[in-house]
Amino acid sequence: TPVALMISGRGSNATALVRAAADPAFPARICLVLSNNPQAPGLEMARAAGLPTLAIDHRPFGKDRAAHEQALHAALTEAGAQAVCLAGYMRLLTPFLTQAWAGRMLNIHPSLLPSFPGLHTHERALDAGVRVHGCTVHLVTEGMDEGPILGQAAVPVLADDTADLLSARVLEQEHLLYPRALRHFLTRQPASASTASALLVA
Numbered sequence: 001t002p003v004a005l006m007i008s009g010r011g012s013n014a015t016a017l018v019r020a021a022a023d024p025a026f027p028a029r030i031c032l033v034l035s036n037n038p039q040a041p042g043l044e045m046a047r048a049a050g051l052p053t054l055a056i057d058h059r060p061f062g063k064d065r066a067a068h069e070q071a072l073h074a075a076l077t078e079a080g081a082q083a084v085c086l087a088g089y090m091r092l093l094t095p096f097l098t099q100a101w102a103g104r105m106l107n108i109h110p111s112l113l114p115s116f117p118g119l120h121t122h123e124r125a126l127d128a129g130v131r132v133h134g135c136t137v138h139l140v141t142e143g144m145d146e147g148p149i150l151g152q153a154a155v156p157v158l159a160d161d162t163a164d165l166l167s168a169r170v171l172e173q174e175h176l177l178y179p180r181a182l183r184h185f186l187t188r189q190p191a192s193a194s195t196a197s198a199l200l201v202a
């Protein structure tokens with residue numbers, strides 16, 4: 001299945017997906033790595049892996065988010081993508097793009113949703129005093145970090161944790177979870193939202 005990745009920066013989750021997809025037995029073929037940030041290090045990684053890349057900078061579009069998303073959508077469609085994985089794509093999407101890709105767009109979020117949607121999840125988890133933290137792969141809907149959960153992985157919060165330590169512990173799990181959740185999604189495409197919520201605990 002042709003799958004496009006959307007990134008904004010580092011691209012470590014994109015790297016994990018690219019590596020997984022290098023295995024012929026993996027059900028996704030990465031057909032495009034698309035970024036809103038032309039300087040995203042993840043684009044370099046993708047080029048080095050010989051994958052098609054494209055940067056569509058949001059800045060020239062100014063406040064016209066619709067026009068930027070139409071350009072993204074056209075690029076995804078032209079690449080033949082049948083699903084999209086957001087992997088550190090740091091711009092909020094409007095209903096135009098989420099509806100165009102409804103049921104076919106995945107995101108990874110660094111918390112055990114529905115706890116801590118949004119930014120600074122590791123700091124907030126530490127502030128809240130939770131003992132268990134983690135990451136979630138979910139389908140993208142209009143509400144930020146709100147769609148049906150496809151998989152989660154949990155890590156312990158340790159006594160002397162800092163946000164950096166916790167973030168690194170979660171990130172390691174993200175890199176395992178995302179390929180696993182994508183494989184599951186592509187091979188056991190659920191008929192309904194209720195069967196979409198298979199829990200994957202790494």
Ligand code: GRF
Binds near residue numbers: 009088
């Ligand atoms: C990850 O923590 C991901 O969960 C979040 O943004 C970060 C992206 O990191 N959505 P990377 O670009 O994949 O390294």
